[in-house]
Amino acid sequence: RFDGVIWHREAAGQIGVGQNVLSMAAGPEDLAGVWVGTDRGLFRIPGPGALVDAPWLGARRILALASHAGLLWVGTDRGLAVFEPSAGIPIAQSSDGQPRGRVWSLKAAGSRLYAGIDRDVWWLEDKVWVRANDLGVLPAPATALDYRDESLWIGSDDGLVVWNTSTGEQRRYSFAAGDLPTGDRGERRVTAVSAVGPDTVWLTTPAGAVRLDLD
Numbered sequence: 469r470f471d472g473v474i475w476h477r478e479a480a481g482q483i484g485v486g487q488n489v490l491s492m493a494a495g496p497e498d499l500a501g502v503w504v505g506t507d508r509g510l511f512r513i514p515g516p517g518a519l520v521d522a523p524w525l526g527a528r529r530i531l532a533l534a535s536h537a538g539l540l541w542v543g544t545d546r547g548l549a550v551f552e553p554s555a556g557i558p559i560a561q562s563s564d565g566q567p568r569g570r571v572w573s574l575k576a577a578g579s580r581l582y583a584g585i586d587r588d589v590w591w592l593e594d595k596v597w598v599r600a601n602d603l604g605v606l607p608a609p610a611t612a613l614d615y616r617d618e619s620l621w622i623g624s625d626d627g628l629v630v631w632n633t634s635t636g637e638q639r640r641y642s643f644a645a646g647d648l649p650t651g652d653r654g655e656r657r658v659t660a661v662s663a664v665g666p667d668t669v670w671l672t673t674p675a676g677a678v679r680l681d682l683d
Contacts, residue, residue, distance in 0.1 A: 487506040487507060488506060489505070490529060491504075491530055491531060491532050492505070492533065493534055493540070495512070495540050496535040496536075496539060499512075499539075500514070500515075501514040503533050503540060505530025505532070505533050505542070506530060507529045507530075509528065510524045511524075524551075528546055529544060530543070531543050531544060531570070532571055532574040532584075534574035534576045535576060536581040541576075543573065543574050544570075545570050547568060548566070567588065567590050567597060567599070568585075569585045569588075570585065570586055571583055571585050572584040572585070572611045573611055573612050573613040574613065575614060575615055579593055580593045581593075582620060584609065584610025584612075586609055587606045588600070588603075588605060588606070588610075589606070589613075589620070589631075602631070602638070603622075603631060606622070607624070608626035608627075610624055611623060611624055611658050612624075612659060612661040612671070614660075614669075615663075619632045619666075620633055622661075623658035623671060626643065627643050628641045628643075639682070648673050657673060657674060658672070659672045659673060660672035667682045667683040668680070668682070669682070
């Protein structure tokens with residue numbers, strides 16, 4: 469936790485030895501705290517210095533988390549779940565036209581919740597799921613999403629797509645060998661995208677962060 473001056477270690481040792489953190493998100497008002505997704509379930513840190521709550525969905529890899537419409541949305545390797553305050557537990561989500569598959573990424577933006585599911589991008593609005601047909605099937609899973617100035621930024625192992633959700637305009641960039649740093653075992657994956665300008669983006673990879681200037 470960064471307080472504006474220094475970093476503080478927050479209950480990391482309580483999550484479990486050997487567990488890898490895959491996603492994080494602040495919870496909605498009725499599910500306050502920091503939610504942490506790992507390769508062995510979902511945890512909550514209620515507040516600074518607080519103990520970690522017992523895990524949920526312990527048999528699943530929690531690949532993505534997002535707060536949207538007062539709920540905590542949970543993307544797993546077995547599909548999408550939603551944490552409703554009234555239920556007290558994550559439950560499988562069932563909405564009109566809901567897609568099936570591994571949920572790699574989630575991003576809330578206004579009235580929409582965007583999801584990278586396998587090699588497609590979908591959005592949820594007014595309890596109805598819509599596939600982003602303009603994008604087609606992506607060459608690789610959409611492992612990271614960000615939204616800025618009406619554009620959805622989509623990161624994958626293969627490249628980067630910038631899609632203007634209002635006009636439909638697309639910009640596509642491919643990654644060649646050596647463009648991105650690789651992890652200790654040679655893995656090359658975009659784990660997070662953060663657009664800081666119309667032509668500037670930070671990508672997080674297993675080896676660290678890299679800044680791309682696209683102009």
